[in-house]
Amino acid sequence: MSVRVRFAPSPTGQVHIGNMRAAIFNWLFARHHGGHFLVRIEDTDRERSTPDAIRSVLDALDWMGMDIDEEVMYQSDRAQSHLDAAERLLDRGYAYRENVGGKGECVVFRMPTGPVRFQDELKGELTKNAADMKDLVIVRSDGSPVFHLANVVDDIEMGITHVIRGDDHIENTYRHVALYEALEASVPRFAHLPMIVNAQGKPYSKRDGSAFVGDFREDYLGDALFNFLALLGWSPGDDREVMTRAEMVEHFDLAKVKSSAAQMDMKKFDWLNGQHIRLLPFDEYRKRFVSQLESAGIDLSQVDDEHVDRVATMMHERTTRFNELPELTSYFFTDTYSYDEKIVKKRLLKTGALDSLASVGHGLSALNTFDSESIDGCLESVAVEREVKTGQLFPLVRLAVSGIGRGPDFHSLLLALGQEQVVSRIGKTVATYQGAGE
RNA sequence: ACUCCCAUCGUCUAUCGGCUAGGACACCAGGUUUUCAUCCUGGUAAGCGGGGUUCGAUUCCCCGUGGGAGUGCCA
Numbered sequence: 001m002s003v004r005v006r007f008a009p010s011p012t013g014q015v016h017i018g019n020m021r022a023a024i025f026n027w028l029f030a031r032h033h034g035g036h037f038l039v040r041i042e043d044t045d046r047e048r049s050t051p052d053a054i055r056s057v058l059d060a061l062d063w064m065g066m067d068i069d070e071e072v073m074y075q076s077d078r079a080q081s082h083l084d085a086a087e088r089l090l091d092r093g094y095a096y097r098e099n100v101g102g103k104g105e106c107v108v109f110r111m112p113t114g115p116v117r118f119q120d121e122l123k124g125e126l127t128k129n130a131a132d133m134k135d136l137v138i139v140r141s142d143g144s145p146v147f148h149l150a151n152v153v154d155d156i157e158m159g160i161t162h163v164i165r166g167d168d169h170i171e172n173t174y175r176h177v178a179l180y181e182a183l184e185a186s187v188p189r190f191a192h193l194p195m196i197v198n199a200q201g202k203p204y205s206k207r208d209g210s211a212f213v214g215d216f217r218e219d220y221l222g223d224a225l226f227n228f229l230a231l232l233g234w235s236p237g238d239d240r241e242v243m244t245r246a247e248m249v250e251h252f253d254l255a256k257v258k259s260s261a262a263q264m265d266m267k268k269f270d271w272l273n274g275q276h277i278r279l280l281p282f283d284e285y286r287k288r289f290v291s292q293l294e295s296a297g298i299d300l301s302q303v304d305d306e307h308v309d310r311v312a313t314m315m316h317e318r319t320t321r322f323n324e325l326p327e328l329t330s331y332f333f334t335d336t337y338s339y340d341e342k343i344v345k346k347r348l349l350k351t352g353a354l355d356s357l358a359s360v361g362h363g364l365s366a367l368n369t370f371d372s373e374s375i376d377g378c379l380e381s382v383a384v385e386r387e388v389k390t391g392q393l394f395p396l397v398r399l400a401v402s403g404i405g406r407g408p409d410f411h412s413l414l415l416a417l418g419q420e421q422v423v424s425r426i427g428k429t430v431a432t433y434q435g436a437g438e
Numbered sequence: 439a440c441u442c443c444c445a446u447c448g449u450c451u452a453u454c455g456g457c458u459a460g461g462a463c464a465c466c467a468g469g470u471u472u473u474c475a476u477c478c479u480g481g482u483a484a485g486c487g488g489g490g491u492u493c494g495a496u497u498c499c500c501c502g503u504g505g506g507a508g509u510g511c512c513a
């Protein structure tokens with residue numbers, strides 16, 4: 001029997017990462033087994049379902065590289081089918097009509113007697129006594145089908161073989177299994193994924209930081225988020241962590257998914273994102289680099305392509321989040337930049353530092369050729385003259401020409417800026433902080 | 439209150455009865471001709487508690503404890 005799985009989000013608001021992870025496991029499972037990955041939009045809550053939300057679900061799937069095998073299904077189109085199923089249950093005595101609290105008549109599913117059991121791919125056989133569950137409303141008094149009914153009926157008609165969803169559905173699943181049986185349908189396999197929780201062990205929400213897929217699109221690669229989320233609960237069993245999609249598809253195994261909740265570690269995510277950025281071909285990285293700077297208001301249209309190439313190349317190996325790019329590189333493209341005052345205080349305002357910097361400026365301005373060797377020669381002679389270590393001059397110069405304390409390799413930095421810029425920036429810095437020292 | 443699920447370093451995890459408990463992120467130290475980052479090497483750091491089964495339990499069972507979920511017209 002060929003595998004058929006589905007991702008069934010309810011389109012209310014933005015797509016939560018917990019949901020997205022369910023999509024990932026479904027997709028991975030389908031691809032690993034050469035099966036079908038389907039999407040069903042559960043938009044029966046018409047008050048809260050919006051076209052925007054539907055679009056954001058589909059966008060998120062696309063961004064994360066999850067292709068859908070058949071046409072997207074909308075649950076709201078299928079109410080008649082759900083109601084027909086309710087009629088069948090009524091006819092056969094599995095359900096009854098009731099009027100509670102004067103709201104009108106609703107249809108209630110009668111829980112069976114005895115144990116309800118099903119096989120969970122992660123947790124093994126799960127059992128619950130039907131007597132511990134109350135009867136279930138399956139059609140509201142306004143005539144609309146309830147989630148439980150719609151979900152089960154649709155899964156039956158879509159031929160779903162494996163229901164892979166969040167841990168929080170386990171209680172529902174016991175009820176759903178009873179429904180499958182009453183509807184005389186074969187019960188699919190189930191897999192209940194552990195939840196993503198915050199540091200307090202509560203379900204991860206937007207209060208805990210970025211919780212929606214959209215929150216990550218600026219800073220992270222879709223591949224990195226996919227990899228990161230897949231690793232939250234699953235591991236291939238060996239020590240590999242940075243994986244391409246193909247590797248994950250090849251090694252994915254539901255039986256190796258953990259059944260306990262996991263917390264997001266954003267530092268690890270940053271690291272993983274950096275790893276995936278390095279796997280990116282340069283021209284793709286460059287595109288992203290340019291758009292990131294331009295959306296931060298830095299105009300690159302007048303800038304020489306080679307200069308952009310140069311800076312992008314330097315940054316390719318050292319980017320962890322795309323959002324930090326403007327702050328880290330804007331000084332390459334504009335000569336108005338601001339100083340990180342904390343670092344100024346720490347380095348530039350120390351006794352003698354400005355004088356050393358001024359000497360470096362003079363030395364560099366006198367160079368006939370501006371390359372790594374001549375720069376080093378210049379720094380060394382200043383170091384001797386000022387009786388400091390050469391290494392102490394590097395951060396001073398870096399700060400003077402960029403305003404910040406971190407960035408590309410020192411020599412690449414100066415060469416990319418060029419002698420003229422370097423000298424004038426050093427001069428400007430000295431003038432700015434003259435007399436401000438200790 | 440009841441029912442169900444879960445429990446290894448700070449975090450993500452490996453282990454499917456033999457463990458000197460492995461890896462990754464983070465952290466600390468050192469190295470990569472002195473800056474930043476990357477990278478490399480090393481280090482600190484874990485089996486919730488109590489019983490039981492067993493020659494042997496992190497691994498199996500039970501009881502606690504802690505966390506999560508559910509308990510009729512949200513999904």
